Amino acid sequence: MARLGWYLARLRAMSPAEIGHRLAEAGRKRRWRRRPVGWDAAPPGAEGPLPGFPDLRAGLAAAADVPAVRESLERVRQRRLRFLGRDWPPAFLEVPGEASGFWLHDPVTGGRWPGAEASSFRVDVRSTSDAPGPDGTLGDVKYVWEPSRLQLLHPLAAALAAGEAWAGPAAAGLLRSWAEANPPYGGVHWVSGIELAMRLVSVALLAAAAGPEGLEPADRALVRQVAAAHAHHLAAFPSLHSSANNHRVAEGLGLLVAGLLLPERGASWEGEGRAILEAEAERQILPDGVGAEQSPTYQAFTMEMLALAALLARGAGRPLAAGIGDRLARGAAFLLALMDEAGHVPAIGDDDEGRVLAQPPDREPRYVASVTAAVAGLTGRPDLLPPDRDLHLRDAVFGTRGARRPAALPEGLRVFPEGGYSAARERVAGRSVHVVLDHGPLGYLALAAHGHADALALWLGIDGQPVLIDAGTYLYHSGRARRTALRESPAHNTLSIAGASQSVASAGFSWSSRADAALTAQEPGRFWSVTGAHAGYARRFGARHVRRLSRTPEGLAIADRLEGAPRPLPVEVRFLLHPDLAVAQRDGEVMVAGADGPLCRFVPPSGFGTALLRNGEPGAVHSARFGHLAPAQAVVLTGRLAAEPALTRIVVLPDR
Template sequence: MVHFETAPARRRGRGGRIGARLSRLRWYAGRLRAMSAAEVLHRLEEARRKRAWRRRPVGWGDGGERAQAPLPDFPGLRRRLALAADLPAVRESLARTREGRLRFLGRDWPPAAFADPRESAGFWLHDPVTGGRWPGREVSSFLVDVRSTSHQPGPEGTLGDVKYVWEPSRLQVLHPLAAAVAAGEDGALDAGLRLVRAWMDANPPYGGVHWVSGIELAMRLVSVLFLAAAAGPEGVAPDDRARLRAFVGAHAHHLAAFPSLHSSANNHRVAEGLGLLVAGLLMPEAGSGWEAEGRAILEAEALRQILPDGVGAEQSPTYHGFTVEMLALAALLAREAGRPLSGALHERLERGAAFLLALMDETGRVPAIGDDDEGRVLGQPPDREPRYAASVAAAVAGLSGRRDLLPPVRDPHLRDAVFAVPEGAALPPEGLTVFRAGGYTAIRERIAGRRVHAVFDHGPLGYLTLAAHGHADALALWLALDGQPVLIDAGTFLYHSGQGRRTALRESLAHNTLAVSGASQSVAAAGFSWTSRAQASLLAEAPGPDWSVTGVHDGYLRRFGVRHERRLARSPAGLALADRLDGASPLLPVEIRFLLPPDLALSRQDGGVVVSDASGALCRIRPPSGFGTTLVRGEDAVHSTAFGHLAPAQRIVFFGMLGADEAVTEFAILS
């Protein structure tokens, strides 16, 4: 029997309803601030269409005139899936699925008997954190509120973050099952089809929580494609072929009818393009132009969401990895169908992978910059993939045939087989790499015998008017020494139910940057929008042995009349971080903050803070002249190590008065 955690019920009754309304109002206010007049008109028309769709009967179609005909063939994907069947992580995922030990985002689900739809229906609507039950077929998906869940009572208990209930319904347990099907394992196809039938019986279109978000629909289409590809054109019985076509058609119609446009046209739009491409490949007889529409979306969005220098426009390495993975899978499927996507898309994919490599330390990990909801296109639950970015870069290396895009370290994954990733590893060359369009500088070199990897942010807050997944981390610094993270990011924690903690982890006081008078550069509104937004840019760069890079942002201009400039430079002993406030008169109180992992030891020595690991002292961080020092632990210094999880951290705070003259923080790297 699998045990799952149940959190205490949150506020209910009249107070809970008032809280839910206030949360919704804050969300709508944040969205309205980000909307243009054209978007307001689009939203009004979208609302009209949603009202019309609410009158549709809840149920599946018949799959079309050729519903029982053989499915399209995907021989290349089938061969590569078969190669994945013997991977240890795939075997572990298969074993857990067959035994009913299902775990997603670090939470256990109760066992489900997928052969009996009545028993399995509750599985798909179960909230593993609160024990509540999300709305199902009895409620139109257009009436399901997924945003104000920290106050929202469900049919059977208070609801938590919608990410948890959505994760199993991406059906990514089908990916390891598809590998077993392709390898000819007895019972694997029947198990996969039972799971699809159970999901369809419990979640007919267009009712309940699982028809709210297009990105969820797209990920389900990918999962069904994997199962169909593994089985082959006639491997699935005629009745089940008809059922799969009904599944695909309902999902594709919804994706086509409710596109994510304007301020919502971020990674969700890429997912919708992938979903429509997959639907068109699975049902070419539909004649609806799904493949063509999907291709057009993907080719346009690749050039928007991967900037010319390879940086992800969302300003989050893991969201960038997710976008790159979606585009890479689309490119692979289109190529195998004989209709490859554009060369421009492939070029952006390769640049996007190169950017991930630049952010990566020698252990294959990237800083937790911006949001991370652990979304994956190819999955093998319950793997949370701490080296996800490395695996995605390797996938692009396999797709493109470029071994120089291989990461230094990666964890074996089903993704390796699907993209035919070659053996080997690579590490970007030492030196300074400036990403001018995206706003990052990566430094990789040896100092005092140690391998130093640093990332400096001088780019925008996020993508489009919402900047939904960016954090207020302008001019922040991340640092690793010999693969040991030293300056880290606070991470994400939760989305819709994170409330005050989500706000705190998004704003500047949680990041390795400077704060004026305890204020954040950019001020968060709702969970995915901002009341004010700092604009950051690159001021100057100087390559060579005595390199330096200077950025500036205006987040404090309106409130304090100053711009924050920060220069990161090579110094004789290591690194120097010079801060100044352009326009400050008189001087202003500031804090220079650094977040460090809990396993490092901090001690005050020689007017600074010495940072040590188990092997000894790593570096000494010395504050600017005249600044005081505070070491913070406990509730005021935490970080999110995974979605939904908070862990202790520690913070160094240097405090003092600052004006137009530089205040220099010195990082001496110790041998």
């Protein structure tokens, strides 16, 4: 039933043109299912020297002594392999003939995903579970896909480029192991184009680190076989229409990489990849710099793909269009506006912890900051460097190791009208206050696949301590009811009428109704204000939610009203607070304190009741990492509301 629901939700989002495309694609898949599973014979000359990537090789060599890269290498040597918070059995990589046990292992249920025995077009990746069970279902497919991105090769490539002799055989052995267990086009690892594209990046890093003749002839032939098989699949099954989100950028990167690895065969792949990347950069990073998918981490992922493509194309002497650099710079400027002085951004929308350049186990808490640094290095713009970040392999590749921001992040209000965000950085009561308001669309294209129903939501930090946080993602295909709950508006820092969601989820990556907010007014100055509105409740309740956020001498004020409401309606104004904070009610107000003392107090609207939710109660949980749920705290203000505004004040308390 879950699978049927998914298909029905997708069908509702499709245009007639997309339905025609899907029918043609289904016919193509039927034909491919009849192909024998296995690697094509290596063509004549496949064992010859590989293309050189001298700039990339130099960057990888410079990463070899980055502490996090050394830690990653040590884990690889010791076979302590962990992905998305789950451990993998290392023995499978050490026993001849058991490689598939590693690459197809499901860490949630202990089961095994389909491999070469099944056509990839028959593998069901949606009927999954978030816990072991007797029904034979497997865990979220993201887990099994993660190691098969072959990002274990990234730190090995750094060591190999730096001349560490042991790393070459280790890296080539991993590639051979994966290829043995996963011939084209069978099993779970040939289902998704974005997975194929990330794998091609890993193979390119190995080739760059080894140099033209650094691998054994048979391994050079395997690199070519892997690249060709992946490119054929990417070219045959493009993500178009409602699916043309970050997956399309990944496919462009994958085809470009394949074309660079196979110059004697891949000129058309390189050209197709370049065309995709140049077009999608304009579509997926809006003119004001906001990522169209309404998720800062997905925006960073898209920007990292574009930045790496630009770096590779420039190194090959065939640079991408200059417009890509411009969009990357605008995107970095927007992400900096979302960033606090510690380099953190709000966890808006989906986040699956995907990375283009990685050093497993790699759950970077400041990934967005690292990508903005990469863009600063690529474009030669030190003003785009973040205020802080974690040193990463990415810094060495993009030439920003040791680079520091020349000045503090600017204070004041920034409004991004096309993407739909306002962000302000202010000094209040001697403290640094950072606030973000969402007044934009639900997400990108008809599916809005990675957006959440967070119209007019707020995120707040004080002195680098997150105060108002996002509920997060949890899981994708296996999250089911929990994923829906974390996506809909009662889980966010906004207003809901009678417990309803502005946008209603119909499946894990689609919606049956959507609320797209818009900026309706803004007032500049020291005591600025921004106003946004959405009509997500209009059909059900006859009202339009309008929220005005303003700077006050003591902090912030939030004025909510229901424009056009036929009568006062029951509403909840929710605020999800970081679990590390101390929260208490006092004289009708809510006091919030951090480790060093009081931070702020919430003053509810006149006539509203106040409730505190704690310890994982419904509405008081969050997912800080993929696959992980933890208790949070929530302040819930309840009352009745119509056209007269209800004013909530956030008073920032002085630092003692």
